[in-house]
Amino acid sequence: MDYIAEQEQELEVLESIYPDELEVLNATYPDIKFSVTLKLELNDTAIHDNDLLMSLSKVHLLEVTFQFPETYPDMAPIIHINPLEQSLDDNSESDEDEDEQEDEYDEHGNIVLSKLENLADNISFKDYIEELTSIVRDQIDSDMLLGMQMCFALLATIKENAENWFLEQLDELDKQHTLEIERREAQEQKKFNGTPVTKESYLEWRATFRKEMHLDERDKLRRLEAHNGKLTGKQMFEQGVAGTIDDTDDAEIESMTKELDDVDI
Structure with missing residues (x-):
């Protein structure tokens, strides 16, 4: 196999697919290295039907770096995934909003949970990178990708799994949030019920x-x-x-x- 031709050809194809997302870090064989920045489509309700995603105030990105060994694609590439975040609001406006925003309290002095935090913004991909990297490595073996150009398939797996994981985490946080509201409501109700007298x-x-x-x-x-x-x-x-x-x-x-x-x- 002509490893130089295989690697240069794959890099050329990826540059055409990701013209704005791909950055070549080293184009010289045998140490070709590049990164692709994936924007996760989380708050697109046409793709994900979840109202909680509409409250997202930042964009989640995954910077995926590939480094080709000398005998790639007969040997798996070295993969590093780095999570990034970008605010949807201008920094100055965001700071002003934070200064103006005040906690809302109920009649008993408890912070109203609906105003306490943004559930979607409470999720960090740093907690998932290790597992995601392991999933990608396992895919190389399970799909028998060795011997063929595989970076595009791996990028698709990374994006799909990351988006699904985010939705699962959001659903779990929503359940916990609901349980906490019910717990507080039960405590408040006890104040009105009083203690039975024997x-x-x-x-x-x-x-x-x-x-x-x-x-x-x-x-x-x-x-x-x-x-x-x-x-x-x-x-x-x-x-x-x-x-x-x-x-x-x-x-x-x-x-x-x-x-x-x-x-x-």
Whole structure:
């Protein structure tokens, strides 16, 4: 095989396919090296039907560098993938928007999640480069590409897998975001539902409350005053001397009032 002719021919074909995206770093055999910058079509709803992609504020690019070994294409090329990002907005305008934008809070002081972050902009291809590179290397073996010009096929695989991975990550973030909203809503709902009161919980609260308010000491003093001043039973009841007010409901209070009218202590 004429390796020089094969490599020069493939480079010429790729330059015609990627006239603006390809940059020749070294055109001399046996160390031909070039890079192709792929623009990922993420926010094109005609291709990807996902409303969350419309909020993207930056363009994702993958700079793919190929270096041909001396015996390429009988030997696989050396491949390096570098993720790049470009803002869709002018830098100065973007800075002004960041200064003007303020967090939105709900009535309980929590940041409103819908304003907290842009889910699509929260994804970075740096987390995927290692896996993507491995996929491309495996394709060379699985598709038996050795012995033929393969760079165009590898670039297509890189672009397709990167776009699919981004969509998968976006769906996962959206699910987590929804769960977080539901969790916060459940917490807020608890504030309105309150805590169910049982007999045991009420008695425990009552004992703590009486201790904190020193009510038992107050009743003790009132009983002493009642004996010394010879209050009637009704007077003792009305002033809460014996603690009966805290222990009875309205029906019992009315009944006990009638019974204590003529009782002297």
